[in-house]
Amino acid sequence: MSTQREIARRAKTSLKTVSRVINRDPLVNAETRARIEAIIAEIGYEPSQAARMMRSQRSNVIGFLADGVATSSSSIDLIRGAQDVAWERGKQMMLFNIERGTASAANADSQLTAFRAEAIIYAAVFHQEVDIPNTGVPHVLLNCFDKRHRHTAIVPDDYQLAYDLTRVIFERGYKRPVFLNLNSDIVASHLRADGFVDAAAALGHDVSNAIYTAVISRAGTTPRLATHDILPPLFAGEETPDLVLCGQDTMAMNVYFELGELGLKVGRDIAVASFDNLEPIVSLLKPGLSTMELPYYDMGRAAMTLAIDGQDEVQVLRLKGKFIERHSL
Amino acid sequence: MSTQREIARRAKTSLKTVSRVINRDPLVNAETRARIEAIIAEIGYEPSQAARMMRSQRSNVIGFLADGVATSSSSIDLIRGAQDVAWERGKQMMLFNIERGTASAANADSQLTAFRAEAIIYAAVFHQEVDIPNTGVPHVLLNCFDKRHRHTAIVPDDYQLAYDLTRVIFERGYKRPVFLNLNSDIVASHLRADGFVDAAAALGHDVSNAIYTAVISRAGTTPRLATHDILPPLFAGEETPDLVLCGQDTMAMNVYFELGELGLKVGRDIAVASFDNLEPIVSLLKPGLSTMELPYYDMGRAAMTLAIDGQDEVQVLRLKGKFIERHSL
DNA sequence: TAGCAATTGTCTCACGTTGTCATATCGCGA
DNA sequence: TCGCGATATGACAACGTGAGACAATTGCTA
Numbered sequence: 008m009s010t011q012r013e014i015a016r017r018a019k020t021s022l023k024t025v026s027r028v029i030n031r032d033p034l035v036n037a038e039t040r041a042r043i044e045a046i047i048a049e050i051g052y053e054p055s056q057a058a059r060m061m062r063s064q065r066s067n068v069i070g071f072l073a074d075g076v077a078t079s080s081s082s083i084d085l086i087r088g089a090q091d092v093a094w095e096r097g098k099q100m101m102l103f104n105i106e107r108g109t110a111s112a113a114n115a116d117s118q119l120t121a122f123r124a125e126a127i128i129y130a131a132v133f134h135q136e137v138d139i140p141n142t143g144v145p146h147v148l149l150n151c152f153d154k155r156h157r158h159t160a161i162v163p164d165d166y167q168l169a170y171d172l173t174r175v176i177f178e179r180g181y182k183r184p185v186f187l188n189l190n191s192d193i194v195a196s197h198l199r200a201d202g203f204v205d206a207a208a209a210l211g212h213d214v215s216n217a218i219y220t221a222v223i224s225r226a227g228t229t230p231r232l233a234t235h236d237i238l239p240p241l242f243a244g245e246e247t248p249d250l251v252l253c254g255q256d257t258m259a260m261n262v263y264f265e266l267g268e269l270g271l272k273v274g275r276d277i278a279v280a281s282f283d284n285l286e287p288i289v290s291l292l293k294p295g296l297s298t299m300e301l302p303y304y305d306m307g308r309a310a311m312t313l314a315i316d317g318q319d320e321v322q323v324l325r326l327k328g329k330f331i332e333r334h335s336l
Numbered sequence: 337m338s339t340q341r342e343i344a345r346r347a348k349t350s351l352k353t354v355s356r357v358i359n360r361d362p363l364v365n366a367e368t369r370a371r372i373e374a375i376i377a378e379i380g381y382e383p384s385q386a387a388r389m390m391r392s393q394r395s396n397v398i399g400f401l402a403d404g405v406a407t408s409s410s411s412i413d414l415i416r417g418a419q420d421v422a423w424e425r426g427k428q429m430m431l432f433n434i435e436r437g438t439a440s441a442a443n444a445d446s447q448l449t450a451f452r453a454e455a456i457i458y459a460a461v462f463h464q465e466v467d468i469p470n471t472g473v474p475h476v477l478l479n480c481f482d483k484r485h486r487h488t489a490i491v492p493d494d495y496q497l498a499y500d501l502t503r504v505i506f507e508r509g510y511k512r513p514v515f516l517n518l519n520s521d522i523v524a525s526h527l528r529a530d531g532f533v534d535a536a537a538a539l540g541h542d543v544s545n546a547i548y549t550a551v552i553s554r555a556g557t558t559p560r561l562a563t564h565d566i567l568p569p570l571f572a573g574e575e576t577p578d579l580v581l582c583g584q585d586t587m588a589m590n591v592y593f594e595l596g597e598l599g600l601k602v603g604r605d606i607a608v609a610s611f612d613n614l615e616p617i618v619s620l621l622k623p624g625l626s627t628m629e630l631p632y633y634d635m636g637r638a639a640m641t642l643a644i645d646g647q648d649e650v651q652v653l654r655l656k657g658k659f660i661e662r663h664s665l
Numbered sequence: 666t667a668g669c670a671a672t673t674g675t676c677t678c679a680c681g682t683t684g685t686c687a688t689a690t691c692g693c694g695a
Numbered sequence: 696t697c698g699c700g701a702t703a704t705g706a707c708a709a710c711g712t713g714a715g716a717c718a719a720t721t722g723c724t725a
Contacts (some may be wrong), residue, residue, distance in 0.1 A: 008452055008472070010711055021674045026713060032590070051472075053449040058711035061680040066386070081414070088434060099451075102431050104419060114423060117506060120382040122428075123337055143337070143380075174630035217695060257616050264622040287586050288617065293593040339681055350705045355683055365703060387681035390710045 009050055019045045029054060041219060056099075060123070069093055069314050070119040070127040070144075071102045072112070085130050085149055088307020089314075096315050107137075111193075119144070126314035130307075134162055134195045145317060149310040150303075152323055159318050161310045164325035165195040168299045169202030172252070172280060175330055177210045181250040181278060184214060187221035187234060187262065191256040196220075196254065199282070203252070217248075221258060232258055238265050250278040250336065256285040259296055259335075278336040282328075295333030302326040338379055347372045358383060360620040385428075389452070394446075398422055398643050399448040399473075400431045401441070414459050414478055417636020418643075425644050427454075436466075448473070455643035463491055463524045474646060479632075480641040481652055488647050490639045493654035494524040497628045499532030501581070501609060504540045504659055510579040510607060513543060514570060516550035516563060516591065518583035519590075525583065528611070532581070546577075550587060561587055567594050578607060579665065585612040588625055588664075607665040611657075626664030631655040 011025045018025065022038065027035050028043045033040040046052075060066050086102065093100040101122065103115035119127060127144050131137060131151035138154045139146055145158075146229075152160035170177035176184055186203050189196040200218050207214040239336055241248055251266070253259040263273055271277045274294040284300035306326050313324075339352045342454035347354065349368060355359040356364050358371045374380075389395050400418055402411075415431065422429040428450065432444035437521055447457060450639055456473050460466060467483045474487075481489035505513055515532050518525040536543040552560040570577055580595070588610035592602055600606045603623040612618075613629035635655050642653075 008449070012711080023675080024673060027673090028711070034672065051449065055390075055448055055452060055711055055712095056450040057386045057395070057452070058446075058680090059450075059713085060386035061384075061390055061682095061710090062712045062714085064680070081671080087433060090431075094440070099430070099447060101428070104416060111423070117382055118385075118428060120337070121385040123384060123386070165437070177716095259622055260617075260620045261622075288589075288620075291586055291617075293590075293591045303724095341681080351681095352683080352705055352707095353703085356704085359683075363703065368703085384681055387710090388683085390680090390712095391682045391684085393710070482667095 008055070009052055011054070014043065014046050014050075014052060017046050017108050020198045061285065066099075066123040066125055067097065068099045068101055068119070068122045068124045070115070070122075071100050072115055072129045073102060073104050073245070075104075075132040076082060082132060082150065082303055084132070084303035084314075085307040085310075088304040088309075089128060089130075089149075089311040090307075092308045092311035092315070094110040096311075098311075098315055101302040108233045128314050128319070129158075130310070133193060134165060136194060145314070147314045149306060156321055159313055159322050159324070161304065161306045161324045161326065163195070163301050163303075165198035165328050166205075167325070168282060168301070168328045169199035170206040170317055171202075171328075172282075172299045172330060173203050173206035173214075174210070176208065176250060176252070176278075176280060176336070177212065179232060179336065181336075183246060183248045184217060185248040186214070186218045186253050187237065187254060187258060188218055190220055190222045190224075194220075199254070221254065232261050234258065234261050234265050238262070239269060242269050242271070248277070250256045250280065253279065253281040254313040256281045256283040256288050256296060256298055259298070260288055260292060273335050280336045283333070284331050289331070289333065292335070294335050296335040297333045298331055299328045300331050302328050337384070338381060340381075340383070343372065343375050343379075343381060345474070346375050347648050380456055392559045395428075395452040395454055396426065397428045397430055397448070397451045397453045398640065399453040401444055401458045402427050402431060402433050403436050403441075403459060404433075404461040410477065410634055410662075411461060413460070413632035414636040414639075416634040417638075417639040418478075419636075420459060421637050421640035421644070425640075427640075429640070431562060442472070457639045457643050458487075459639070462522060463494060465523060474643070476639045476643045478635060485650055488642055488651050488653070490635045490642070490655065492524070492630050492632075492635065493536075493656050494527035495531040496654070497611060497630070497657045498528035499535040500531075500545075500657075501611075501628045502532050502535035503539070503588075503658060505579060505607075505609060505665070506536065506541065507582070508665065510665075511541075512575060513546060513579040513581050514577045515547045515581040516566060516583060516587060517547055519549055522551075528583070543560045550583065561590050563587065563590055563594050567591070568598060571600070580606065580608050582608065582610040583612040585610050585617050585627055586626060588627070589617055589621060592621055602664050609665045611640070613660050618660070618662065622665070623664050626662045626665040627660055628657045629660050631657050635637045 015022045015025045024035065024039060025043055028040050030062040061072050066164055090100050105111040105115050124144060126147065128147045128149050129139060130149040135151050136154055137151045139158060141157055148158050150162060152162055188200060219237050221233050221237055223233050251262055254263055259279055260335050262279060266273055266277055281296055281298040284298045287294040289298055309324055341351055344351045344354045353364060353368060354372055357369050419429050434441040434444050453473060457476045457478050458468060459478035465483055466480045468487060470486055477487050477489040479491060481491055517529055533544050548566050550562050550566055550621050552562050580591055582591055588608055591608060595602055595606055602608050610625055610627040613627045618625040618627055638653055
């Protein structure tokens with residue numbers, strides 16, 4: 008790749024004038040500017056980032072540590088949102104897939120330090136508490152929050168998600184929902200249980216006994232579920248549920264099958280609603296799954312915006328999700 | 337962040353000696369080395385990549401252009417494979433989500449030029465032909481190949497995938513498979529059709545009339561399918577199929593539902609096999625989907641390896657997939 | 666013609682690192 | 696004591712860019 012010196016030679020002008028053109032100094036004659044710009048376009052010159060970083064002492068690099076995220080399709084939108092903002096703001100986002108506590112994490116840290124990253128976004132695969140110490144570089148936590156409130160965090164508003172969805176459920180006339188929740192060591196499960204109970208209570212219903220923990224473990228890409236044990240008894244008695252609310256779309260998919268085996272067709276005999284809006288599952292299920300979309304894309308955008316602009320004080324941003332209607336409800 | 341000069345000052349030694357320690361030059365006294373290393377550890381110093389790039393005229397950066405890939409969960413493994421190799425080899429991979437022909441692509445090119453990327457991996461969302469002109473930077477094509485054979489390419493061996501899967505099918509005793517193929521403008525569809533026909537022929541069966549095009553369009557994350565029109569007539573007559581081979585797992589999921597509506601239970605009345613091994617769908621389907629895994633992770637690794645090592649001549653690497661057995665067959 | 670503004674050029678420095686070359690120190694044999 | 700090689704350390708330049716200080720040149724106006 009050529010340098011400004013080379014361009015100056017070809018334009019029969021000085022290094023300084025080329026520098027002026029590139030840095031939009033107005034003190035350049037229109038003709039000269041055009042001539043130089045033509046040469047730049049012709050040879051496809053781009054100023055060396057390395058040299059610019061050196062000179063300006065600014066890296067324009069934002070690190071994105073994806074803790075297991077990139078293996079989980081549900082949260083690619085976190086990455087997309089962040090990257091879109093980085094692009095709009097002329098920053099370079101460096102993505103690392105890491106596992107906390109392993110060599111991959113240490114390596115990512117070294118690399119980001121070596122590049123003098125201006126901020127680091129740490130993204131978790133699901134809404135959880137983490138313990139990230141303070142370092143020289145400002146951190147923004149994405150889909151997680153710090154144990155000791157040391158860093159700004161962006162999380163989904165799980166209470167609102169459940170609250171709003173529950174309102175929709177009762178407004179549509181469903182009377183006996185059951186909530187197959189995530190395991191209780193997941194932050195979202197408590198928030199959603201509260202939202203579920205509160206929204207029902209506000210409409211005069213008590214659903215506090217209609218919550219079940221349906222996830223056994225989250226290891227690997229596919230959660231182990233307890234739906235097979237939970238559902239049949241629920242549909243054995245008299246007052247059977249008219250809606251199954253699932254903690255995540257993958258569980259809902261499983262529930263479709265379980266209900267089918269009980270002779271119940273979703274959309275006709277029983278309604279199903281869920282959380283995530285995870286393509287392509289939600290569209291491929293028949294009928295399509297009505298679900299609360301987690302605002303991953305916007306969370307990614309918010310995280311990158313805060314990472315670039317910096318923050319005066321530590322804050323926790325809770326982003327709302329929206330109801331995506333299909334035909335399972 | 338401090339510099340080597342700062343370290344030299346604190347260690348009461350020269351800049352060069354610090355540099356020697358950092359670059360593992362053996363010509364340093366053990367005591368001096370220990371003293372300097374202690375200071376480095378204490379202040380958490382990392383050499384500036386920007387300065388190293390300048391000095392060495394090597395960026396150690398490999399670009400990864402993901403054309404729609406990162407939105408498609410199926411091909412995250414391409415990215416993971418590439419990144420793992422980059423990490424092992426001490427290179428920095430820069431990922432860009434682009435759409436060919438848009439500003440995002442132009443932007444990615446500028447950025448990679450600015451960073452003086454040593455090679456660029458261009459990854460497509462599905463196996464296809466592309467038209468990538470020669471530039472100064474060597475390209476490796478991933479999941480696609482160049483129209484005019486100008487760049488090394490890594491693609492899945494779709495012929496082998498279909499051939500091997502078809503062999504398994506007949507070895508298990510299935511006699512009347514139908515193949516619901518992808519649309520014919522997708523490269524894989526032809527290769528797989530050939531593999532399907534050839535493998536069957538080698539075992540004495542003629543399946544050339546058992547292939548149907550089941551994908552209407554691939555726009556968006558969820559393909560539009562024609563399975564609803566194709567399947568019922570097939571199961572109306574006497575000699576009904578005993579196995580449905582699907583062009584992709586998402587189609588297989590749809591087929592599970594369609595077959596269910598025809599009163600057929602997969603794994604009991606009818607077998608299903610497919611291509612992709614796309615989690616979490618394959619595991620969540622009941623019974624689990626037996627499918628040919630596309631070698632995305634290995635393809636990503638191969639692409640990065642070739643990108644780093646360079647190549648003497650343009651080649652096309654076809655990587656084999658493997659059969660993942662579950663219970664749909 | 667002097668004066669002024671606009672334009673271009675020269676020169677210098679700094680950013681952090683590392684290769685080249687030169688220097689300093691030491692032990693040891695002549 | 697001198698010289699030698701081996702070991703250890705240091706001085707300096709250069710990578711490409713951008714900025715400041717300031718001079719030189721041109722064209723135009725008063």
